[in-house]
Amino acid sequence: MKSQPSFENVEVGAGIPGLVKKPTTQQLVMWAGASGDYNPIHYDKDFALNRGLPGVVVHGQLSTAFLCQMFSDWYGKRGNLKKLNVSYKGLNFPGDTLTCHGVVKDKSQAAENLITLDVWVENQRGEKTLVGTAIISFQG
């Protein structure tokens, strides 16, 4: 495991380690099975084209799950996701290279140790297809 951060050492403005993902059509099928989201726009090209899309698209929530993986890879056993808020701004396609990013926006020590992150997913075309914020609680 990577070394895990402590609340004290996290600095506002710093980035957390990113995560790169390359979703394939096989992964979309696996996600459909695991999540129960069988919307045909994620596996049926003709259906997607007929609905005005350029082709089969990656599930938005799979991209959100990639972000969540980035968080837990970072905080390890020391943190927990408290709140996540994301908007889906663009489409990703199988074969895209998606990079998850997070930058520390705020630290708070009111009732518990909380860190707020600005988060986004960017594809190889430089498009931020998912943007949002996350709040992580830290145990120390």
Next chain:
Amino acid sequence: MNQQLTIEDLKKQVGQPWLTLTYPIEHGMVQRFVEAVGDENPRWRGKKPEAPPALLLTIGFERVISMLLNLPEAVLHGSTELECFEAVKVGDVITVSARVTSIRERLPMTFINLEIEQHNQKGVLVARCKQLAILRGKA
């Protein structure tokens, strides 16, 4: 099984309890999920692991998607909000309550806001999820 649904039916549901479903959090369910994501974090592995937070986004919502897919419009995802209050582990039984909070039409688009609350077998609220589904019709 899918139920036939129209947007007018959905409008009648605004603010009302819509779906209530129960999900036992099983080991295989969690493993299929983390394998689909490609997430090898040990927190989600072992004999009685935690469920990753992203799993909570999917339970209950898959039934909503299934029902919306009966409509002729393309179903897209606009936004997601997840609040986690308690950890969920393998062995927990989660009851999901979904309701439509608002519907806004700006044709050819229809925006459907949903709220899904999840309680464990002790009646404790473990998570609240808000989803924006967008129905995109042909212009």
